[in-house]
Amino acid sequence: MDPVRNPYQPGAGRKPAALVGRDDTLREWQVGLQRAEAGRSIQPTVLYGLRGVGKTVLLSELRRNAARRQWIVAQAEAGSDRNIRELLGEALYAPLADLARPNAGRRLLKALKTAISFKASYDASGIWTFGLDLGDSGGGGADTGVLETDLRKLVADLAGAAEEEGVGVAILIDEAQDLTADELTTVCVVAHAAAQDDWPVAFAFAGLPSLPRILAEARSYTERFRYVNVHELSPTAAAAALTIPAADEDAEWEDEAVGVVIEASRRYPYFIQQFGQDAWNAAAGPVISVHDAELGVARGNQQLDAGFFRARWDRATRGEQDYLRAMAEDGDEGSQSGDVASRMARSVTSLGPTRAKLISKGLIYAPEYGVVAFTVPGMAAFIRRQPAA
Ligand SMILES: Nc1ncnc2c1ncn2[C@@H]1O[C@H](COP(=O)(O)OP(=O)(O)OP(=O)(O)O)[C@@H](O)[C@H]1O
Ligand SMILES: [Mg+2]
CATH class of the missing domain: 3.40.50.300 (P-loop containing nucleotide triphosphate hydrolases)
Known part of the structure; x- marks a missing residue:
């Protein structure tokens, strides 16, 4: 459908066409x-x-x-x-x-x-x-x-x-x-x-x-x-984030197509906006089908890899990337600093500065003492997709 009328807006701080679930x-x-x-x-x-x-x-x-x-x-x-x-x-x-x-x-x-x-x-x-x-x-x-x-x-x-x-x-x-x-x-x-x-x-x-x-x-x-x-949206709110903006533009989503985006986005608003945008652009209109949604998710993931995740990955130095790779083995749930250190065959103390730098760059945070986690959902999977340096 007409990209000019596309109501979905992935981007930091960009006001969504429908602010739902809050x-x-x-x-x-x-x-x-x-x-x-x-x-x-x-x-x-x-x-x-x-x-x-x-x-x-x-x-x-x-x-x-x-x-x-x-x-x-x-x-x-x-x-x-x-x-x-x-x-x-x-x-x-x-x-x-x-x-x-x-x-x-x-x-x-x-x-x-x-x-x-x-x-x-x-x-x-x-x-x-x-x-x-x-x-x-x-x-x-x-x-x-x-x-x-x-x-x-x-x-x-x-x-x-x-x-x-x-x-x-x-x-x-x-x-x-x-x-x-x-x-x-x-x-x-x-x-x-x-x-x-x-x-x-x-x-x-x-x-x-x-x-x-x-x-x-x-x-x-x-x-x-x-x-x-502030967490991911409920299933109902996530669906509304997709369907309300479309309805305002006289378009609609097949129920199953909504399900595809909800599943792939894990209901994170940024990803909903990204996949929504790409599904809209893939659709001939005025109904966004399952096929459009699947195409949107595939293209959206490419966009995320090239932008959202890539920009953060590139912000880390080689040494910091090694640390992130060691963390990525634990997925998005967070890692014990001690486990990360032993995977890298280093001591926790010697990695202190790397850890601090990654925190100040906003790439990771410390949910509790001795634990580190990614600030971005899906970062661990992205890192595991990166070829070893
Ligand atoms: N309640 C919502 N419903 C629909 N879309 C939303 C909602 N909240 C945010 N979005 C969309 O999600 C994206 C991210 O929003 P925002 O920049 O406010 O996140 P953030 O938590 O401030 O992220 P960061 O930590 O990177 O600053 C934007 O594209 C925005 O339009
Ligand atoms: Mg913000």
Whole structure:
């Protein structure tokens, strides 16, 4: 069928035509926003799961929900060279600029001045003004250089401004496992303070399956955060992810064809989008048949091997690839570091740096002490298909 009308979208963070199977999380978030607007406390939300399972897309939907309620919203992605000050500061500029006006309330003017001081704390050359004279607005002082002090001041003043505007503040951080230990601790402290003092501030974090453990290590009271394991879709949701977008384009799937893609994708959203896209392109239309689905899966697998998996494999050095190969013998379930070492005839200690490097590259994670696992479903099988070097 016409590839221009193809509704399936494999790709990091790409909004699916039908976002299915996440209703509980969206409902709870919605309740949280309403609670905040009513002056009640809300717990930070933590979305964790494997790569390609739909964390970013869900986080963005949470952001859109808050934005629809006119909240002050900042979404950032950790893991680049930029630190948390810069990430959050820059993410806040546009929403604050939208609110800035000469006749704004006292607390909003104060928050703007504080935001300006926060900006100055990481960028001395780019000064914000919001086009306002904030001379006697109070505020400021979020530039002591102590991250916890500055972030707490910023969030507190933003919360005050939001309250005055009858809304809240949503702070969303993707790839949160890549925050430094200090940044994580600080964010947890501020999130905790916000929940304790009933500030209308909703925090949401997304990251790899190691994120809950990393958070627990950062601060003990993170046990009160709301943890959401973002996993593969249920059979019903997976089917809907295929059939709803097709119906919107006046096309349909044979039931059995849906079954083929559900089976092959193991209900992982990224793979559903990939196979859906290729099945659509294979079909003459308007009905996607079993044969189209089988062809779509075959072509989709080639695409995944050439892109999704290959890109990750190529990111590893030769030595790191040896480590991944030794892990691949255990499949996707994860390996004991000790088993990997003995397969490589090395000691666990001598492989420590390789393991750490693979974790920082986001290719593997440590589900628990002494265990490593792939961050991508299907990676073990892909590696076993690779010819030995
Ligand atoms: N609930 C869903 N229903 C249908 N498709 C989805 C759903 N969630 C995500 N997808 C699709 O799956 C793919 C991966 O989504 P996303 O980038 O959000 O995953 P992720 O968990 O953030 O991955 P990564 O860890 O690599 O950042 C995208 O193509 C997206 O359109
Ligand atoms: Mg993501």
